[in-house]
Amino acid sequence: MFPDIVPDLLAAMPELRGKLEANAPTASLSWFRTGGPAQTLFSPADTGDLAYFLARLDPKVPVLVVGLGSNLLIRDGGWEGVVIRLGKGFAEISVEPNHRVRAGAGAADVKVARAAAEAGIAGLSFLRGIPGTIGGALRMNGGAYGGETKDVLVEAKGVTRSGETVSYTNQQMGFTYRHSGVPDDVIFTEALFEGRPGNPEEILAEMNAITEARSSTQPVNTRTGGSTFKNPPGRKAWELVDAAGCRGLRIGDAQVSEMHCNFLINHGSASAAEIEGLGEEVRRRVREASGVELDWEIKRVGLSGA
The missing domain is CATH 3.30.465.10 (Uridine Diphospho-n-acetylenolpyruvylglucosamine Reductase; domain 3)
Structure with missing residues (x-):
């Protein structure tokens, strides 16, 4: 649990229209469904409300912006600062x-x-x-x-x-x-x-074809973060991961997808540390097998757990 700064924020921002929440769970904010709390979660009403908030927020307070959280991994220690969730007003x-x-x-x-x-x-x-x-x-x-x-x-x-x-x-x-x-x-x-x-x-037919292609080649109905690593110049990340023998590799409830091995999956109770650790192990094995250094595409943020 982080110190509650919401009362101080409200005092400094009397005209704020959005919602502030202290020590808010973040697991529901990302597709991985894992991660520690946000010291403060702010849901602005609209662009004007967001600008008002930022103009009055101490510039030393770290800010993280979240949409659907499809390519986001929030570490187990959570986010010390403000998480801004862009919702219906945006x-x-x-x-x-x-x-x-x-x-x-x-x-x-x-x-x-x-x-x-x-x-x-x-x-x-x-x-x-x-x-x-x-x-x-x-x-x-x-x-x-x-x-x-x-x-x-x-x-x-x-x-x-x-x-x-x-x-x-x-x-x-x-x-x-x-x-x-x-x-x-x-x-x-x-x-x-x-x-x-x-x-x-x-x-619409073109879009349906894209939907079918995704469903047949990617683990779309799982707790995943989308493409884990960027494609290196002239190469495909998934091919490098596969060639390094990482397809299906598992740490706890975190696993490299069998269907598409540039996807990591949380089978239910994986911690953020397990997911990130699995990704780093994949990077290590790819580096040893091919000499290629894979770069994360998933954004990893926050504090490590105790």
Whole structure:
């Protein structure tokens, strides 16, 4: 349990509209369903509420932003500081002229893909294959099945650690493979995408094909964090993991997926330490077998357990 700082925050922020919770469980915030508590969990009402909060928060207090938590591992000791959960106030999706879609950072990628498809906007179907939110796609240049965020983004908006509202053009995002060059302390709040004219039925068929491909090749209905490691240049991470003999490797209730060995699975009671330890063991074996150093794609945060 961390010291309760909620009373002090409320005193400093009398006009705050969002919800604050002390020592909040975080297991439900990530797909792995594990991890220690958040010293403070904040669910802002909207972008204005978020900016108000950040402008008045002590800059020394660490902040972690969470969407759906699909590629997140919170360690067993939890997060000392504030975890910001972007919920309903950041989940709006609207279709605009010129084949554009505007979406809040808390909107699920799949819902944005579907909204575009129903409006006859092609080019955003790849979002169906990313199990996260728009905020995560912006931060990591999320991509799948031949498309990346950088291919369709017009601009992104966010709030800085000091509460200032900022915006970035596609070029200013500094996109590279699974990375954006925007400072880490900027919290994305909204994105504007542009596709191209398309036939709704054909686009939905493309999305269904992506759904079938994911279901047949990835452990989608398990406690997992999605792709564990980034693909090294010119290589496939899963092939390197497989060649190192790690398919099915297990530590406690944490296991390398038999179906797709770039996925780690929590079979029920795995600790964050077991999951991370398994990932590090995989990295060690791949390094010994091939000389390749795998980089984590899953974001690992927080304090180690006692």
